[in-house]
Amino acid sequence: DVSFRYSPDSPDILRGLDLDLVVGGSTAIVGLNGAGKTTLVKLLARLYEPTGGRIVVDGRDLAQVDARDWQRQVAVVFQDYNRYQFSAADNIGMGAPAHLDDIAALERAAAQAGADTVIDHLPDGARTVLSREYAGGRELSGGQWQRIALARAYFAIAKGASVLVLDEPTAQLDVRAEAEFFDRFLATTAAVTSVVISHRFSTVRRADRIVVLEHGRVVESGSHDELVALGGRYADMFALQARRFQDEATKEAL
Ligand SMILES: Nc1ncnc2c1ncn2[C@@H]1O[C@H](COP(=O)(O)OP(=O)(O)OP(=O)(O)O)[C@@H](O)[C@H]1O
Numbered sequence: 001d002v003s004f005r006y007s008p009d010s011p012d013i014l015r016g017l018d019l020d021l022v023v024g025g026s027t028a029i030v031g032l033n034g035a036g037k038t039t040l041v042k043l044l045a046r047l048y049e050p051t052g053g054r055i056v057v058d059g060r061d062l063a064q065v066d067a068r069d070w071q072r073q074v075a076v077v078f079q080d081y082n083r084y085q086f087s088a089a090d091n092i093g094m095g096a097p098a099h100l101d102d103i104a105a106l107e108r109a110a111a112q113a114g115a116d117t118v119i120d121h122l123p124d125g126a127r128t129v130l131s132r133e134y135a136g137g138r139e140l141s142g143g144q145w146q147r148i149a150l151a152r153a154y155f156a157i158a159k160g161a162s163v164l165v166l167d168e169p170t171a172q173l174d175v176r177a178e179a180e181f182f183d184r185f186l187a188t189t190a191a192v193t194s195v196v197i198s199h200r201f202s203t204v205r206r207a208d209r210i211v212v213l214e215h216g217r218v219v220e221s222g223s224h225d226e227l228v229a230l231g232g233r234y235a236d237m238f239a240l241q242a243r244r245f246q247d248e249a250t251k252e253a254l
């Protein structure tokens, strides 16, 4: 029954939202721009506290859990993920700063996220600063940054985080990278509770459970097949996107 507003005189973004996350499984959240998906993630990561209702983790009110302890449990890649003007290695290591010197684990996380090929092309490898403002530094493309941010999350998981939240993890990945990402994602996150927000149905449909957010509430929830059969909001959005892809494919063929 979670409600949330950003300031006392602004409208409720979440209104009596009920949501169970599948422990050890994946939950996808879909909804239109501004539906409150990122806001929900910020509450889960405890960057904000609910203004009404509560979030319960393993029977405990999250508000009673030490925020720092909880944040070590949760690996989040935000939509506007952080781009630190640090080396590639430190950008990944920020996922678990206490373990920055575990180079082998950093390399594994990079490989899982497909960031290893990005790093291989840097003049000084993982030691290269990811900013042009530094001598020998390099700027990355959006998709390359996204792989680094994903590697950061994988590193956090390798070091003990049990909840993985990805807000638009594949928005900037090309089609092949997106497919690769999911093969790796499913292999690495078997024991992890994951939450994925995406506008891409190729991403969403693989989740154990899909939740549709509208006007600050969960309006539909189920598997891809269940929601398509339901013929509601999800089915509409899916049909719209499928039609658009078909149109584009037809245009290309002409
Ligand atoms: N820091 C903030 N202060 C005030 N209002 C905010 C803030 N961040 C978001 N909002 C408002 O909250 C609402 C929900 O935003 P949110 O970012 O959660 O949507 P979203 O579902 O993630 O959308 P998108 O698909 O575009 O990422 C929007 O109306 C937005 O204007």
Ligand SMILES: [Mg+2]
Pocket: 037, 038, 039, 079, 167
């Ligand atoms: Mg968002």
